[in-house]
Amino acid sequence: MKKMKLVMVGNGMAGVRTLEELLKIQPELYEIAVFGAEPHPNYNRILLSPVLAGEQTLDEIVLNSWEWYEQNGIRLHAGKKVVEVDRVKRVVRAEDGTEEEYDRLLLCTGSNPFMLPVPGKDLQGVIAYRDIADTNAMIEAAEKYRKAVVIGGGLLGLEAANGLMKRGMDVTVVHVMPWLMERQLDDVAGKLLQKSLEERGLKFLIGAQTQELVGGPDGRVQSVKFKDGSAVDADLVVMAVGIRPNTELAEKSRIHCNRGIVVNDTLQTVTDARIYAVGECAAHRGIAYGLVAPLFEQAKVAANHLAQFGIGRYTGSLTSTKLKVTGIDLFSAGEFMGSDGAEEIVMSDPFGGVYKKLVIKDDKLVGACLYGDTVDGSYYFKLLREGRKIGDIRDKLMFGESNLGDAGHQGQNKAAAMADGDEVCGCNGVNKGAICKAIKEKGLFTLDEVRKHTKASASCGSCTGLVEQIIMFTAGGDYSAAPKKKAMCGCTDHSHQEVRDAIRANKLVTIADTMKFMEWRTPNGCSSCRPALNYYLISTWPKEAKDDPQSRYINERSHANIQKDGTYSVIPRMWGGETTASELRRIADVVDKYKIPTVKVTGGQRIDLLGVKKEDLRNVWQDLGMPSGHAYAKALRTVKTCVGSEWCRFGTQDSTQMGKDLERALWRMYAPHKVKLAVSGCPRNCAESGIKDVGVIGVDSGWEIYIGGNGGIKTEAGEFFCKVKTSDEVLEYAGAFLQLYREEGWYLERTVHYMHRVGLDHIKKKVLEDAAGRKALWERLQFALDGEPDPWFEHDKAAVDTRQFEKLNAEGQAA
Amino acid sequence: MKANDWQVICRVEDIPVLGARRVARERGMDVAVFRNDSDQVFALLDRCPHKGGPLSQGIVFGTSVACPLHNWTIGLDDGCAKAPDEGCTQRFSCRVEGGEVLLDPVELATLAIDVTPPKAGPCR
Numbered sequence: 001m002k003k004m005k006l007v008m009v010g011n012g013m014a015g016v017r018t019l020e021e022l023l024k025i026q027p028e029l030y031e032i033a034v035f036g037a038e039p040h041p042n043y044n045r046i047l048l049s050p051v052l053a054g055e056q057t058l059d060e061i062v063l064n065s066w067e068w069y070e071q072n073g074i075r076l077h078a079g080k081k082v083v084e085v086d087r088v089k090r091v092v093r094a095e096d097g098t099e100e101e102y103d104r105l106l107l108c109t110g111s112n113p114f115m116l117p118v119p120g121k122d123l124q125g126v127i128a129y130r131d132i133a134d135t136n137a138m139i140e141a142a143e144k145y146r147k148a149v150v151i152g153g154g155l156l157g158l159e160a161a162n163g164l165m166k167r168g169m170d171v172t173v174v175h176v177m178p179w180l181m182e183r184q185l186d187d188v189a190g191k192l193l194q195k196s197l198e199e200r201g202l203k204f205l206i207g208a209q210t211q212e213l214v215g216g217p218d219g220r221v222q223s224v225k226f227k228d229g230s231a232v233d234a235d236l237v238v239m240a241v242g243i244r245p246n247t248e249l250a251e252k253s254r255i256h257c258n259r260g261i262v263v264n265d266t267l268q269t270v271t272d273a274r275i276y277a278v279g280e281c282a283a284h285r286g287i288a289y290g291l292v293a294p295l296f297e298q299a300k301v302a303a304n305h306l307a308q309f310g311i312g313r314y315t316g317s318l319t320s321t322k323l324k325v326t327g328i329d330l331f332s333a334g335e336f337m338g339s340d341g342a343e344e345i346v347m348s349d350p351f352g353g354v355y356k357k358l359v360i361k362d363d364k365l366v367g368a369c370l371y372g373d374t375v376d377g378s379y380y381f382k383l384l385r386e387g388r389k390i391g392d393i394r395d396k397l398m399f400g401e402s403n404l405g406d407a408g409h410q411g412q413n414k415a416a417a418m419a420d421g422d423e424v425c426g427c428n429g430v431n432k433g434a435i436c437k438a439i440k441e442k443g444l445f446t447l448d449e450v451r452k453h454t455k456a457s458a459s460c461g462s463c464t465g466l467v468e469q470i471i472m473f474t475a476g477g478d479y480s481a482a483p484k485k486k487a488m489c490g491c492t493d494h495s496h497q498e499v500r501d502a503i504r505a506n507k508l509v510t511i512a513d514t515m516k517f518m519e520w521r522t523p524n525g526c527s528s529c530r531p532a533l534n535y536y537l538i539s540t541w542p543k544e545a546k547d548d549p550q551s552r553y554i555n556e557r558s559h560a561n562i563q564k565d566g567t568y569s570v571i572p573r574m575w576g577g578e579t580t581a582s583e584l585r586r587i588a589d590v591v592d593k594y595k596i597p598t599v600k601v602t603g604g605q606r607i608d609l610l611g612v613k614k615e616d617l618r619n620v621w622q623d624l625g626m627p628s629g630h631a632y633a634k635a636l637r638t639v640k641t642c643v644g645s646e647w648c649r650f651g652t653q654d655s656t657q658m659g660k661d662l663e664r665a666l667w668r669m670y671a672p673h674k675v676k677l678a679v680s681g682c683p684r685n686c687a688e689s690g691i692k693d694v695g696v697i698g699v700d701s702g703w704e705i706y707i708g709g710n711g712g713i714k715t716e717a718g719e720f721f722c723k724v725k726t727s728d729e730v731l732e733y734a735g736a737f738l739q740l741y742r743e744e745g746w747y748l749e750r751t752v753h754y755m756h757r758v759g760l761d762h763i764k765k766k767v768l769e770d771a772a773g774r775k776a777l778w779e780r781l782q783f784a785l786d787g788e789p790d791p792w793f794e795h796d797k798a799a800v801d802t803r804q805f806e807k808l809n810a811e812g813q814a815a
Numbered sequence: 816m817k818a819n820d821w822q823v824i825c826r827v828e829d830i831p832v833l834g835a836r837r838v839a840r841e842r843g844m845d846v847a848v849f850r851n852d853s854d855q856v857f858a859l860l861d862r863c864p865h866k867g868g869p870l871s872q873g874i875v876f877g878t879s880v881a882c883p884l885h886n887w888t889i890g891l892d893d894g895c896a897k898a899p900d901e902g903c904t905q906r907f908s909c910r911v912e913g914g915e916v917l918l919d920p921v922e923l924a925t926l927a928i929d930v931t932p933p934k935a936g937p938c939r
Contacts, residue, residue, distance in 0.1 A: 442899070453899045524833060524852050527874040527881030527888070550833040554872040554883040562883050565935035566869040597936045611936055801831055807839045808825050810846070810923050 003031045006306065007092055007102040009082045009249065011036025013045060014279030014295040015108030016064055021303030023072055029307060032074045033100045035092065038131055039079035041066050046292065046475070048135050052163030058132060063443055075100075085253040087272060104274055104306060107250060107261060111243040111280040111290070116151065120213030125221040126237045129160045138238065142167035145235030149173075149224050151210055153180040157240035161202055164236070172203040172232055174210060174224065184321045184332045188348065189355050189371040196328055196353065205232070213237055245281045245288045260288035265313040267302040278302045284316060291319050293446050311521060313493070320381045329469070331377035334367035334384050335359055342366065345398050358397060363389045365397070375465035376400030392719070392760040415469035424466050427459035432470060439474045447471065489529045491515075491522040496532065496746035503536050509545045511537065525551075532747035535634070535670065539742050542784035547799050555632035558804060559791045560617055563610065568617060570609045572626035573667065576641045576659035576679075577605030583626060590623045604638030604676065606631070618805055621792040627667070628792040634748075635670045636677070639663040640688065644681030644698070653698025655681035658727050662696075665731055666738065668788040669781070672745035672754070675738065690717050693751040694734045699723075703730050707737055707763070708755035716752045719760055722768055736767045736777035743780075821910065821917035827854055830916070835871040835880070837861055838918070843928040846907055847871035848916060849891050851878060856916050857891035858909040860927045864889070864902030867933030905930070 006022075008015050011034050019032065036042075040062070047061040069076040080094040085105065093099050113128030115121050125145075127137050141148070142164055150161040153175030165171045173180075179190030180197075194204055209227040213234075216222040225231045245260040255271045256262045260283025262270050267282065269275045278298040280290055289295055294317035301314040320333030338344050342361040349355070352372070358380065359367035364387050368380040379400055383390065390397060418424070420433030438444060438454045450471055451458040457467040487493050494502075499518060508514045511533045515525060525533065530551035537545035549557045560568035574583070587607060591599055598610040606629055612620055621628070631637055639662045642648065644655030659679040669675070678687040679696040689695025691711035695718050697704045702725040709718025724733055740763060745754040755763060767774050791798035830836050830850035838846040838858075847861040847870050855878070861871045868884030878891045888897040894906035905927035908919045 522877060524876050526876045526879075527886060530874060530876065550831055551874070553874065558872070562869075562872060563935055564866070564868075564884065565933045566867075566872070567935065801834070803829065803831070803836065804834075807837045807845065808829070808848070810822060810824060810838050810840055810918065810920075 004029060004103040005101055006030035006032045006104045006106065007100045008032070008034045008106040008108060009085075009092060010108035010110055010279070010281070011038070011040075011042055011076070011078065012108055012110050012279060013042065013063065013292065014110075014299055015106060016042040017296050017299040018106060018108070018278055018302050018306070019072075019074070021300050022306050025303065025309065026307035027072075030104070032072070033077065034069070034074055035077045035080050035082045035094055035098075035100075037079070037081040038133070040132055041069065041076070041078065043132070044475070045131070048129075048132070049159035049163055052135050052138055052160065053166045054163075082249060085249060085275075087253055087275075090274070102274070104276065106302070106306070107255075107269070107275060107277040107281060108279045109246040109249055109281045111288075112246045113239060114242040114244050115239050116210060116241055118210055118212055120215055120221065121239075123213055123215040123221040123237075124219050125235060126213055126239065129156055129238050129240050130243070138164060138236065139167065141236040142169050146170055147172075147233045148236040148238065149232060149234040150238045150240060151224075152240035152242070153177070153204070153206075154183065154240060154242070155181060157238070158197070160238045160240055162197075162200075164238070165201055169236070170203075171201075172205060172234075174205045174208050174226075174232075176207065176209055178207060180204075180206075181330075184336075185330065185371070186337055186357060186369050188357070189330070189332075189369050192350060192353065192355055192371050193328060193330070243280070243290070245283065247281060250277070250281070257283070259283050259286070265301075265315060266305045267298055267314060268305070276302050276306065284314060287316065289317065289319070291317075291321075293317065294319060296445065318381075318385050320377065320384075329370075329372060329374040331370040331374035331380075332368065333377070333381050334365075335361075336367040336369035338367070345394075347398050356398060360390065360394075363391050365390055374469065378464050378468055386757070388757055389759045389761070393756065415466045415473075418466075424470065425454075425456040425459070425463045428455040430454050430456040435467065435470050436474045439471060444471070445475055488532065489526055491520050491525050491529050492518060494518050499533070500536055500540070500744075500746070503540050507541075509537060509541050511548055511551060527553075535672065535747050538670065539672075539784075542780075549799050549801055556634070557801070558614065558617065559628060559632060559798075559800065560612065560614075561632040565611075567611045567613055569631075570612050570617070570620055570624070571602060571606050571629040571631035572624050573629040573663075574606050574626070575663050576639055576656050578641075578656060578660070579607075586624055586626070590620055593623065594620055596620075602631070602638075604631070605640050606638060615805055615807065618795075618802070627790050630667065633670065634673050635668070636663070636666045636675045638676060639666075640676070640678040640692070642680050642682075642686035644679075648681060650684060651681035651698070652700045653681045653703065655679040655687065655696075655698055658696060658698070658703070658730060659687075661727060661731065662734065665735065665782075666785070668785055668790070669738065669742070671738065671742050672747050673750045675751070677734070691715060692718065694718075694737065696730055696734070701725070703727070705730065705733055708752040708760075710750055710752045712750075719755065721760075721764070732774065732778045733767060735781050736774040737763060739777040739781035739784075740766055742784075743777075820920075821912075822920045822923070824848060824916045824918050827856060827911055827914050827916055830856065833875040835873075835875065837869075837871045838923075840923050842924070843926075844930055844932055845869075845871070846918065846923065848909065848918075849875055849880060851875060851891070854911070856909055856911050858907035858918055859889070859891065859894045860905035860907070860930065862904055862927075862930060862932065863887055864894075864896055864904050865900065870904070 042064040044061045044063050050056040080098055082092050082094050084093040091099050091101050113130045127134050148164045148169045148171045150157045151174045153173050161171045161173045179187045180194050211227045212225045213221050214223045221237050223231045223233050247257040247261055250261045251257050255269050261277040261281050263277050263282045263284050267276050267278050279295050298314050301312045304312040338359045342359050345358045347356045354372035357369045365383045418432045421431055423431050435454050435456050444450050457464045488496050514533055534548050534551040538547050554562050560570055594616050596609045600608045602608050639659040641656045641659030645651035675693045677694045678689040678692040680687040680689045681698045689697050691709040695706040695709050704723050705721045706718030707721045710716040741751055741754055789797035791800055795802055835847045835849045845861040846858050849857045861869050863882040865887045868882040870880050872883045873880040879888050881888050887900050895903040907922050910917045
C-alpha cells in the first residue's frame with residue numbers, strides 16, 4: 001500500500017515531538033517531509049540562554065540530530081522557508097521552489113519576536129532574541145562591543161541581559177512597566193528580583209519609554225533615546241518585548257486565525273481537517289501556549305489523531321510559571337496579583353531574600369507568587385488546580401507541604417545547593433547527579449518523564465518540589481503544567497471521581513461492564529486501574545459486586561505480604577494487641593516447624609513471621625489458628641491500645657477493651673488504603689492516637705476522637721473530630737467516618753489525603769451534624785462487613801484461588 | 816520440533832485467566848506460565864530483570880505482567896521490560912495443543928539454569 005504523505009512546516013520542539021509520538025505508535029503510516037526555516041536540526045530553544053551565557057554549546061542543545069531524521073526516513077528541508085500552501089492541490093512550496101505534496105499537513109510555525117515600531121529598529125546591531133542566529137549575533141557583538149541595551153524586562157530579556165553580562169558587556173535593561181516580569185511576579189517580588197540582579201551588575205531603567213534608536217555614520221546603532229529626553233549609549237540593542245504567534249503562512253492560505261491558528265480539541269485547524277497545528281502558533285480555545293509541557297500534551301493528542309487512532313482530546317492546560325533567572329528561584333501561578341474580594345497571606349523577608357504571597361478567594365487558593373524559596377510551588381499549584389476549600393489548613397498553608405515531618409531528603413529545599421551525590425529521592429535512592437544525567441542524556445522535559453526514567457519522586461512524592469527544581473535548571477525554563485483533570489491511568493481519560501460516580505449512578509457491578517461503559521482504551525486495564533475498579537465495585541455494591549482476585553495486588557490475592565526474595569510474611573491478628581500463652585506457644589511451634597527465619601514485633605502490637613514460603617502459607621495459617629491480621633491489605637490493619645484503666649495507675653478509660661471492640665467491629669473492612677486505629681486510655685496517649693486514621697483518647701468524661709492522622713512518609717497529626725461519652729458512640733462515630741471514607745475516598749488515598757481533599761467540614765457535616773445520616777453510614781458498614789469471611793480459613797467464600805499455593809511440576813516427567 | 820517432544824505441564828484451565836502458575840524445574844529457578852484473557856499462554860523465567868521479583872505473582876493485563884515488587888511492566892511475549900525500564904528475563908517456548916500447555920523439556924533443562932534467586936533474611 002502506498003504510504004500517505006505527511007508534511008510538517010516548522011522544525012521546532014512541538015512539531016518534532018509530534019513526529020516522535022507518531023513514530024512511536026504508527027511508524028509505517030506516513031512518508032514524512034519537514035521544512036525548517038533555520039538551517040539546523042531541532043534544538044532546545046529554551047537552552048539558548050545558557051548558550052549565550054557560555055554555559056553550554058550549540059551542539060549540546062540539539063535534540064534531534066541529522067541522523068535521527070535519516071534513521072526515521074524523514075526528508076528534512078532545513079533552511080527552506082515555506083511561502084505557500086496550495087490547499088486545493090495539497091502542495092506546499094518553499095522560497096527556493098522546493099515542493100512537497102501532502103495528505104496531512106502539520107503547521108508548527110511557532111512564534112515571532114515582536115519588534116517595537118520605533119525609528120531605527122532596522123539599524124545594524126538591533127536584534128531580537130529568538131533563534132540560533134540571534135544568539136550567535138549577540139555572542140559576536142559581545143566580542144567586539146562594550147555597551148548593550150536590552151529592551152524588555154521579562155524572562156527572555158533578563159536571560160539575554162544576563163548572558164551578555166557574563167560575556168563581559170555592560171548591560172542596561174530598559175523596562176516600560178513599573179517592575180520586572182510583571183506578567184509573572186507581583187511588585188514586591190519584582191523589586192526583590194531587580195535588587196538581586198543589580199547586585200550582580202545589571203543596570204535597570206524602569207518605566208523608561210523607548211522613543212528612538214539612534215544610528216551612527218556607519219549605520220550601526222549608537223544610542224537609545226527615551227521619551228523624557230534622556231539617552232543611553234548602545235552598540236547592541238536586543239528587543240525582547242514579547243512574541244506573537246507566527247500565522248503568516250496560515251493566513252495567506254486562508255486558514256482561520258485569531259491570535260494564533262485556530263484549532264479544535266484534536267488540534268485540527270477549524271478550516272481544513274487535513275491540516276493540524278501544534279505549538280506556539282496554535283490557538284486552542286483562545287489560548288496560544290508558550291510553555292513546553294502543554295505543547296507536548298498537544299503533540300501527543302495530534303500524533304494520536306494523525307495515527308488514525310482517534311482517541312484523546314486536548315482540553316487545555318493550567319500552567320504555572322517556575323523560572324530560573326541566573327540562580328534565583330521564582331514561582332507564580334493563577335491570580336497572583338490578587339483581585340477584588342481576594343485575601344492575601346504574605347510572608348516577606350527581604351534580607352533573607354524570601355517572599356511568598358498566597359491569594360485566597362471564596363475559601364480557595366487562587367494564586368501564588370514565590371520568590372527565593374519555591375519548593376512548595378507544586379503543592380500550591382495542586383491546591384489551585386483542585387480548587388479545594390482551604391479553610392481547615394489555612395493556618396498552616398503558608399508553611400507549605402514540607403514544613404512538618406517530611407522525611408527522606410534531609411530537609412533539603414534548594415536543589416541548586418545540593419551536590420551531585422546528595423540523595424533527592426529517599427524512597428528510590430536517586431541522587432541529584434543521576435537525575436541530571438537522565439534529563440540530559442534522554443532529553444527529558446517533564447516531571448512525568450523524569451519519574452518514569454529515574455523513579456525519582458515516583459513513590460511517596462515528597463521530593464517532587466526538588467525534582468522540579470532540578471528539571472528546571474537542567475532542561476531550562478518552565479515545565480510545570482498539568483491537565484485540568486487527572487485521569488485515573490493511561491487506560492482512560494476519566495478521573496477517579498468520575499469512575500466512582502458512574503459505578504454508582506449506572507449500577508455497574510463488574511470490571512468488564514465498567515470498562516465498557518466508560519470506554520476504556522485497553523482490553524483489560526492495567527495494574528493500576530484494575531485494583532481501583534475492583535475496590536470501587538465491592539465498596540459501592542457490597543454483597544452484589546463479586547470480588548475479582550486477579551485484579552488485586554498479590555498481597556491481597558495470597559493474603560500475605562510478599563518480600564524482596566519472593567517469600568511472604570504472616571501477621572496473625574491479636575485483638576487490641578493482647579495475646580495469650582497458648583497463642584505464643586502456637587506461634588513458636590509454627591516458627592520451628594516451618595523454619596521461619598525471622599520473627600519480629602510490629603509497630604502495630606502484633607508478631608510478624610517473615611520468610612514463609614508460599615507453599616507453606618495455608619499450613620502456617622492452619623497451625624496458628626489465629627485470624628488473618630490483614631497486614632497485607634488495603635483494609636483495617638490493627639487497633640493499637642495502651643494498657644488503660646484495667647492496670648495503669650493513670651488510666652481513665654478501659655482502652656484495651658475499647659480497642660478490642662473496635663477491632664472486632666471493623667476487621668475485614670476493605671478501604672481505599674490501609675486503615676490504622678489506636679485507643680489510648682488517657683491524654684498521655686501511649687498508643688499514639690494522634691497519628692492514626694482514627695485515634696481515640698480516653699478522658700475522664702468520655703472519649704475524644706481524632707481523624708486523618710498519619711505516621712508515614714509525611715507525619716500528619718490527626719484533626720480533633722468530636723468528643724463522645726460512651727464506647728457505643730465511639731463505635732458509631734468512628735464507623736460512620738470510615739464508611740464515608742470507604743464510599744468517597746479514591747483508591748490509594750489515605751484518610752488524611754481524603755480529608756484534605758473534601759475538607760474536614762464536609763466530614764463533620766455528614767457524620768456529626770446529621771444524626772440520621774451517621775446512623776445510616778454505620779449501618780451500611782455493618783451490612784457490608786456482616787458475614788465477611790476470614791480469608792485464611794474460608795478460602796472459597798473469600799475467593800482465594802488455592803491453586804496459587806501449589807507449584808506445577810516439570811521434573812522427571814516423560815518427554 | 817514435533818508435538819510429542821514437548822512436555823505437558825497442565826491444562827489451560829489450570830492457570831487462572833489473567834493469572835499465572837509456577838512450574839518447578841529440576842535445576843534452576845521456576846518458570847512462570849501466564850494466561851491472558853484470550854487464552855494465550857506464555858512462559859517466562861519467574862524472575863523480574865529488575866530485582867528478581869517473582870513475575871508469576873504480578874497482575875496480568877493485555878500481554879504484560881506488572882512485577883509485584885516494584886511495578887515494572889514486563890512483556891509476556893518477549894520477557895522484556897517496557898520503556899523506559901530496560902532488561903529482559905528468559906522466555907521459554909510455549910504452546911497449547913488440545914487445551915494442554917506444553918513446554919520444551921530441552922529449554923527447561925538448559926535455559927537460565929545458573930540464574931540465582933534474590934536473597935533476603937538476616938545477615939549471616
